[in-house]
Each structure stands twice: as C-alpha cells, then as structure tokens.
Amino acid sequence: MVSIDEVARHAGVSTATVSRALSGRGHVSDATRARVEASAKSLGYVVSSSASSLASGRTRNIGVLVPFLDRWFFSTVLSGIASALMRRGYDITLYNLTADHEARHEIFENFLRRQRVDGVIAISIELGDAETDRLVELGRPVIAIGGPNPRLTTLTVDDVAVARLATEHLLALGHREIAHIGASPEFDIDFHIPTHRRQGFELALADAGIPVRPALFEPADFTIEGGFRAAKQLLGKPGGRPTAIFAASDEMAIGALLAARELGYRVPEDLSVVGIDGHELGEFFRLTTVDQFPLGQGERAADAILDQLEASAAHHAPNQLPYELIVRGSTARL
Known part of the structure; x- marks a missing residue:
C-alpha cells in the first residue's frame, strides 16, 4: 500500500504539504497542489479516511x-x-x-x-x-x-403557491369544472403538504369566483395506482364530469392519465390533467406539471x-x- 511519504518523495515536497494539498486545508500553491495530485494519482495513493479524521476532526x-x-x-x-x-x-x-x-x-x-x-x-x-x-x-x-x-x-x-399556479393554468385555459386528487388523512403528514396544495387549489378557485365542490375531490396515496383509482371515481360519478384534474403529485397525475385512457377519454381534448413534482416520466407522458426540481x-x-x-x-x-x-x-x- 502506497504511503504518504512515497507521495511526498515522488512530488519533491514534505509530507505536511501533501496532507494540505490533498485535504484542501491550509495554503498550497496551485502548481504544488497539481504536482501532488498527479503524484498521488500515478502512485495510486488514496487518503486514509481514519487518518484524515484524526488530523482534522472531520469525518468527511x-x-x-x-x-x-x-x-x-x-x-x-x-x-x-x-x-x-x-x-x-x-x-x-x-x-x-x-x-x-x-x-x-x-x-x-x-x-x-x-x-x-x-x-x-x-x-x-x-x-x-x-x-x-x-x-x-x-x-x-x-x-x-x-x-x-x-x-x-x-x-x-411554497406548496400553496405551487398548487395555485397549477390550478390557475387550468383556469386560464377556460376550465371551470376542475377536480382535485389530493391525499387521505393518513398521508397528510410531515408539513401537511397535501393540505397546503389543496388550500392553493381552493384559493385559486375562490379568486376566480368558482365554489368548491366536495364531489370534485378524491383522496389517494401519492402513487400512480392511487391516482388511477381516484380518477376513475371522479370520471365515473353520475352527473357532470370534470373537464380537468389537478393532482397533488405527478405520480397521481400519471395515474389519472391512464384512467382516462381506459375509460375512453382523450387527453387533452376531453380532459386536461396537471400535476406537481417534475417526475422523470412526465416528459414521456407529455404531462403538464409544476416542476419543483x-x-x-x-x-x-x-x-x-x-x-x-x-x-x-x-x-x-x-x-x-x-x-x-x-x-x-x-x-x-x-
């Protein structure tokens, strides 16, 4: 196993200089650092994590x-x-x-x-x-x-603002019968993100003068399967169906797209769907979303x-x- 002394001899510097150059702590000129790094690489030297921790008080x-x-x-x-x-x-x-x-x-x-x-x-x-x-x-x-x-x-x-942006997009397209796939209480934990997204949705409707209709809300579990089941409930209810769905996550929105397809609805001609997250499958499904990166x-x-x-x-x-x-x-x- 290559030692720090061998690196120092190869680079023509002291062991202390090698330590400073490879740890990034302490002043070393750019030229010296490059020479030390080249020597360490050529010799196959790897800094010992335990030795580095003892010397610096850091575990990295x-x-x-x-x-x-x-x-x-x-x-x-x-x-x-x-x-x-x-x-x-x-x-x-x-x-x-x-x-x-x-x-x-x-x-x-x-x-x-x-x-x-x-x-x-x-x-x-x-x-x-x-x-x-x-x-x-x-x-x-x-x-x-x-x-x-x-x-x-x-x-x-700002989950309220994120949901407002998604809902306002649908409103700007002329939709008024907008359903929301949110979360059931057991999934509304850790900062109550589903609640905040529902609040943003309802605030956007209120600003547009549209009353909130409980029949246009369906809870799910933030999965594709959960969104699929929730969308089938929303689209299968008697009476007027929604023209758009805002899902509180992209995975639930993708589930809604699959449910619409199974029920024979064309997206976006018959139904618009928007989600939140920026899921890696969003582009594949051509999903409109609010990307939170x-x-x-x-x-x-x-x-x-x-x-x-x-x-x-x-x-x-x-x-x-x-x-x-x-x-x-x-x-x-x-």
Whole structure:
C-alpha cells in the first residue's frame, strides 16, 4: 500500500504539504497542489479516511435522514445530495426514519450522537422538539428540506403557491369544472403538504369566483395506482364530469392519465390533467406539471451544508426553493 511519504518523495515536497494539498486545508500553491495530485494519482495513493479524521476532526461524511427509500421523490432528492457530496469528496450515511418510534428514537439518541458525521440533512421530515434538540446538541450544521423549522436552516417550497399556479393554468385555459386528487388523512403528514396544495387549489378557485365542490375531490396515496383509482371515481360519478384534474403529485397525475385512457377519454381534448413534482416520466407522458426540481433540491442542500462547514457558521434563515410551470400535452384550452 502506497504511503504518504512515497507521495511526498515522488512530488519533491514534505509530507505536511501533501496532507494540505490533498485535504484542501491550509495554503498550497496551485502548481504544488497539481504536482501532488498527479503524484498521488500515478502512485495510486488514496487518503486514509481514519487518518484524515484524526488530523482534522472531520469525518468527511454527511448523515441524511429520509422517510422513504422506495419513493421516486425522495430517491431523486437523495441522488442530488449524493452527487453533490461526491463531487466535493464527502461520503453519505443514510438513516431511514420509519414509522417505528423506537427505531426513530434510537437514531436521534444514539446513532447521530456517535460523532461519525460532520452534518445532517433531513429530507421532508417534520422534526419534533426533542429531535430538533438532539440535532442542535450535535454542534454540527443541519439542513432541513421541505418545511419550516425556526431553529434550523431550511429549504422550503411554497406548496400553496405551487398548487395555485397549477390550478390557475387550468383556469386560464377556460376550465371551470376542475377536480382535485389530493391525499387521505393518513398521508397528510410531515408539513401537511397535501393540505397546503389543496388550500392553493381552493384559493385559486375562490379568486376566480368558482365554489368548491366536495364531489370534485378524491383522496389517494401519492402513487400512480392511487391516482388511477381516484380518477376513475371522479370520471365515473353520475352527473357532470370534470373537464380537468389537478393532482397533488405527478405520480397521481400519471395515474389519472391512464384512467382516462381506459375509460375512453382523450387527453387533452376531453380532459386536461396537471400535476406537481417534475417526475422523470412526465416528459414521456407529455404531462403538464409544476416542476419543483427535486434533484436540484438535493444538490442545493448538500452545497449549503458543506458551505456551512467550510465557513464554520450556522444560518437559520429559510430559503425558498424554485418551481416552474412546464406546459406539455396533457392540458389544452376548453
């Protein structure tokens, strides 16, 4: 195994200079850094994580708290985090916060306090007061994606505004009989995102002078299958059918497209459908959506936590995440 001394001899510098050049800590000229990196590469030298941690007090590892590993949105945010961390030489440790309260307690009371991470990113998890206490006590940067927490740096999407934008798009196309696929109470957790999106939908209708009709709401579970079942309920009810559907997620919107096709409705000629998220299948299905750039959310969170580490300072002001209406072929003028 190649040692740091061999790299130093090959590059013609001291071992201390090699350490500074490869760790990024301390002043080293660009020419010297390039020479050291070239020597390390040619010799196949890899910095020892344990030695680097002992010398710097850093693990170069970020802990990520995530509620689901098998859902598209969370895996996409996670992919953005992992890519950004890798580019800057950091590893990632995942902590899956399930509905098991004992397992969740164990993560906050023990796993995170073993000081094996330099910081923590929480993806769309509403943290309780005791959990926030444990994170603050770590004395390390924490970034929370998805909702407000006055004690932590947060990256948030205005879900009311996002839903208003989607609904206003349908209204601008002349639709008045607009149905909404939202979420049933058991899925309305962690920042109440479905409730906020329903509020945005109803506010847009109110601004247009259109009364909210309970018959045009159908709950689902934020999956394609759930959206399929909900849309079949909405389109199969007796009486006037909706001319448009706003689904609170792209996966439910894709389910609605499939249901419309099975029932013989043409999209967008007979039915317009809009979703929220920016799902990777959206372009394939020609789905109009409000993209909230989940991959970019992950990258931004990773960059923010590493910037805090390098600056050795915490910032608690919330940061609004961007979103954009992407019009494709699933919506049309009535």
